[in-house]
Structure formats: C-alpha cells, structure tokens
Amino acid sequence: xxxxxxxxxxxxxxxxxxxxxxxxxxxxxxxxxxxxxxxxxxxxxxxxxxxxxxxxxxxxxxxxxxxxxxxxxxxxxxxxxxxxxxxxxxxxxxxxxxxxxxxxxxxxxxxxxxxxxxxxxxxxxxxxxxxxxxxxxxxxxxxxxxxxxxxxxxxxxxxxxxxxxxxxxxxxxxxxxxxxxxxxxxxxxxxxxxxxxxxxxxxxxxxxxxxxxxxxxxxxxxxxxxxxxxxxxxxxxxxxxxxxxxxxxxxxxxxxxxxxxxxxxxxxxxxxxxxxxxxxxxxxxxxxxxxxxxxxxxxxxxxxxxxxxxxxxxxxxxxxxxxxxxxxxxxxxxxxxxxxxxxxxxxxxxxxxxxxxxxxxxxxxxxxxxxxxxxxxxxxxxxxxxxxxxxxxxxxxxxx
Numbered sequence: 001x002x003x004x005x006x007x008x009x010x011x012x013x014x015x016x017x018x019x020x021x022x023x024x025x026x027x028x029x030x031x032x033x034x035x036x037x038x039x040x041x042x043x044x045x046x047x048x049x050x051x052x053x054x055x056x057x058x059x060x061x062x063x064x065x066x067x068x069x070x071x072x073x074x075x076x077x078x079x080x081x082x083x084x085x086x087x088x089x090x091x092x093x094x095x096x097x098x099x100x101x102x103x104x105x106x107x108x109x110x111x112x113x114x115x116x117x118x119x120x121x122x123x124x125x126x127x128x129x130x131x132x133x134x135x136x137x138x139x140x141x142x143x144x145x146x147x148x149x150x151x152x153x154x155x156x157x158x159x160x161x162x163x164x165x166x167x168x169x170x171x172x173x174x175x176x177x178x179x180x181x182x183x184x185x186x187x188x189x190x191x192x193x194x195x196x197x198x199x200x201x202x203x204x205x206x207x208x209x210x211x212x213x214x215x216x217x218x219x220x221x222x223x224x225x226x227x228x229x230x231x232x233x234x235x236x237x238x239x240x241x242x243x244x245x246x247x248x249x250x251x252x253x254x255x256x257x258x259x260x261x262x263x264x265x266x267x268x269x270x271x272x273x274x275x276x277x278x279x280x281x282x283x284x285x286x287x288x289x290x291x292x293x294x295x296x297x298x299x300x301x302x303x304x305x306x307x308x309x310x311x312x313x314x315x316x317x318x319x320x321x322x323x324x325x326x327x328x329x330x331x332x333x334x335x336x337x338x339x340x341x342x343x344x345x346x347x348x349x350x351x352x353x354x355x356x357x358x359x360x361x362x363x364x365x366x367x368x369x370x371x372x373x374x375x376x377x378x379x380x381x382x383x384x385x386x387x388x389x390x391x392x393x394x395x396x397x398x399x400x
Contacts, residue, residue: 032197032237036204039236044208047228048220050082056349060087063095063363072386073102075365076120076393077137077285077304077340080106080113082219088345089115092364103390104365105139110159112152114142118397122285124158126265127293133262134290136271137283137304137340141397144279151274154266161264163221169256170209170226173202180259184251194244198252201230201245223253231354272299281396285340287313294320301396302336302389306369308362309342314369315378322382336393337384339367 052060060083073096080088085106092104105120106113112121119142127134145151172180176199185195205226209216226249234242275282282300284293288310294303294317304310305317318337325334343362347355369375370386379385 032200034200034203036207040204041208043229043232044205044212047225047232048212048216050217050220052083052087052349057087059349060091060345061094063091066094067096067366069098070096071098071100072390073099073104073365074338074367074386074390075102075104075341075343076139076283076338077107077122077307078343078364079108079122079345081108081344081346082217083345083349085113085115088364095363096365101387101390102365103394107137107139109162110155112145112148112155117142119145121155123155123271124161124265125268125271126262127268127296129296130292131262133265134268134293135285136268136275136300137285138271138275138280139283139393139397140275140278140280148278151278154271154274158265161260162223163218164264165256165260166221166223166225168260169223169253170202170206172252172256173199173226174206180252180255184248184255188244188248188251190244190248190251194241194248197241198230198245198249201233202226205229223256226253228350228354234354268293268296268298281393283336283338285338285342286310287317291317294324300335301333301393302338304338304340306339306367306375307342308358311369314375318375318378318382318384322384333396336389337379337382338389339369341365341367 073092075092093099096102103118104115105118106115107120107122109122110124112119118139120137120139123136123138125134125136126132171177181195181199184190190198209221227246230242230245230249237245272282276299282298283302283304284290284298284300285304286307286309287304288307291303291313303317303321305321306314321335321337341362341364343364344359345364347360347362350360370379
C-alpha cells in the first residue's frame with residue numbers, strides 16, 4: 001500500500017442493536033480497512049464456491065412446496081448456473097409428483113446446456129431497429145448442436161461480455177469515474193462515507209479476483225459478485241448500512257450497463273438465422289422489456305407472455321398473438337404462447353437472510369399465471385393450454 005494512503009477510513013453508520021427504552025437504533029462509529037483481511041478472504045471464497053455443502057445439497061433437493069395434481073410441466077426459461085443438473089431434476093420430480101407431460105429445457109446465459117434429449121440457451125443479442133439489447137431463448141434437440149461450431153463461437157464471444165461488464169463496474173468504483181459516481185450518489189442520496197465504503201470493497205474484490213483468477217469458476221465473475229460480497233458484511237456493519245451501500249451499488253451498476261456498447265453483441269437476425277440453420281426453435285422472453293419486438297415480425301416460434309418480473313402485459317400479449325395467428329396468411333406455423341419462471345438456481349443456496357426473496361421464490365415449472373382466472377379466460381379464448389403448447393413445441397424440436 002502507498003505510504004501516503006491512510007490505512008483507515010472512518011465511517012459513521014447505523015447498526016442494529018438491542019432496542020433502547022425509546023425504541024431507537026443506536027448509531028456507532030466503525031473503521032474499515034483498505035487492506036484485505038482474513039474475513040475478506042473467507043467471504044470471497046464463500047461467494048465464489050461452486051462445490052455444494054451437504055446443507056446446500058439438501059436445500060436443492062427439498063422444494064418449498066409440492067404441486068400435487070399438476071400433470072403438465074412446461075419449463076423452457078430457467079438457469080441452472082453451477083447447480084448440478086442431477087440435483088435439479090430430482091427437485092423437479094419431487095415438486096411435481098403427478099407429472100405426466102413435460103418439456104423441461106435449461107437456458108443458461110450464453111451457454112448451451114442439456115436435460116435429457118433437449119438443449120437450450122438464453123442469448124444476448126442486439127436489435128438495431130429498437131436500438132436495444134434483447135434476449136432470445138434457443139431450444140434444440142441435443143443432436144442438432146453436437147457440431148454447432150458457429151453457434152458455439154457466437155456464444156463464447158457473447159458470454160465474455162459479463163466479465164467485461166464486471167471489469168467496467170469495478171473500474172468505475174476503483175478509478176473512480178467521478179461523473180458516474182456523482183450521478184449514482186445523486187440518484188440515491190448516498191453519503192461520502194457510503195461511497196468510500198463501496199469503492200473500498202470494490203478494490204478488495206479486484207485484488208482478490210487477481211489473486212485467485214486461476215482458481216475461480218468463470219461463472220462467478222458477474223456483476224452480482226460485488227452485491228454478494230457486500231451482503232456478507234452485514235454482521236459487521238448492520239442491515240441499515242449495507243442497505244444504503246447496496247442501493248448506491250445498484251445505481252452504479254445500472255449506469256455501467258447503460259454505457260455498455262450494444263455493438264458488442266451479434267444482431268438478433270444473425271442469431272435467429274444460425275439457430276434456424278441448425279433446426280432449432282426460438283422464443284422471445286421477458287415480455288415487459290421486449291414486447292415491441294412483436295412489430296419486427298422475426299422468424300420465431302413464440303413469445304413469453306408472463307414472467308415473474310414481467311406481468312403487466314400478459315392479457316394484452318395473449319390477444320395480440322392470437323390476432324396475429326388469425327391474420328397470418330404466409331405463416332406456416334402459428335406463434336405459441338409461453339410462460340417463463342426464469343428461475344436462478346444459485347439463489348436458492350444463499351443464506352436465507354441474504355437471498356433476493358423475489359428471485360429465490362421462483363421455481364422451475366411453477367407458473368401460476370396459467371391458473372389465474374382472468375388470464376385463463378384469455379387463454380381459453382385464444383385456444384391455448386399448457387399441454388397443447390408442450391406437444392406442439394416438442395413436435396417442432398424433434399421433427400426431422
């Protein structure tokens with residue numbers, strides 16, 4: 001460390017403590033070091049560990065509820081991350097004991113993964129007409145991608161953007177890039193102490209990444225690495241302080257993402273063309289973000305009309321797609337309606353007090369919108385049900 005650099009920054013923050021007679025939370029003064037401590041090292045190894053403990057294995061094998069009576073399970077938008085697939089399959093069968101018809105395909109971000117006879121991936125792409133990043137769900141019979149060298153090259157390139165964005169995220173905080181920092185602080189009301197604290201933790205993560213670069217699984221190098229690291233400091237700094245830090249950190253992340261060049265990604269049409277050349281099928285996910293893509297009339301098999309984070313346009317999208325199917329003259333096959341649970345399996349093995357509750361509540365194949373009274377009425381009018389979608393889409397995936 002530079003001798004001119006002070007070894008400590010003094011910070012003032014709120015910390016949970018035993019309630020005083022007045023019911024107030026006491027305010028305490030703490031110091032945080034800019035040097036990596038044993039605890040920092042232990043935290044970094046904890047949040048980048050991909051080998052499951054026996055307790056974590058049991059968490060995966062034990063779904064929080066059982067969907068007795070659900071006979072049709074459709075799951076074509078979910079992320080295994082580093083959780084072993086055999087454990088995930090056991091969880092699914094435990095959760096749906098009465099399953100008779102199913103179509104379960106993983107869609108890891110920019111990485112092909114397979115369950116039984118089907119392979120899937122969620123690809124980041126660039127739609128020039130809308131000047132925005134979009135995502136595509138690609139699904140294949142697994143035999144179609146055994147020699148898919150071009151697609152695998154596209155995915156390798158695209159997958160690297162997450163590491164590049166993480167590096168930019170850290171650089172913004174470590175440099176720091178004053179305009180971005182000031183913007184995030186202004187948007188969130190973060191104090192100078194909060195900004196200093198977050199920037200210090202970012203520098204520690206940068207140093208730890210460099211130190212253990214060859215030992216850490218590449219899937220760990222994502223933006224949420226910073227979030228997870230800071231979350232682990234709750235016992236030392238308290239919930240109130242960490243919440244403020246996370247609010248500021250999230251604002252910085254959004255600014256970094258907004259500055260990331262969309263030209264980095266392959267064009268949507270290029271990805272679709274390559275998937276079609278391999279005999280694959282394509283679904284547009286995340287309806288709330290990407291529903292205008294309906295206007296582009298891309299060569300796709302269907303659209304996700306519901307997602308745990310995208311519920312606003314469900315009935316509208318069902319009616320629009322139904323109308324497009326009735327009006328289509330040249331279309332050989334109708335557009336299908338999907339619902340995506342968008343489950344992220346690694347969220348389920350985090351400590352309960354550090355989980356994103358909304359994300360951790362998602363389950364593969366659990367899509368309650370199919371049984372919502374109002375949505376179900378729209379589905380009936382459109383002539384759509386879960387079993388029919390499973391059969392139709394499976395037929396497309398497996399046809400010669």
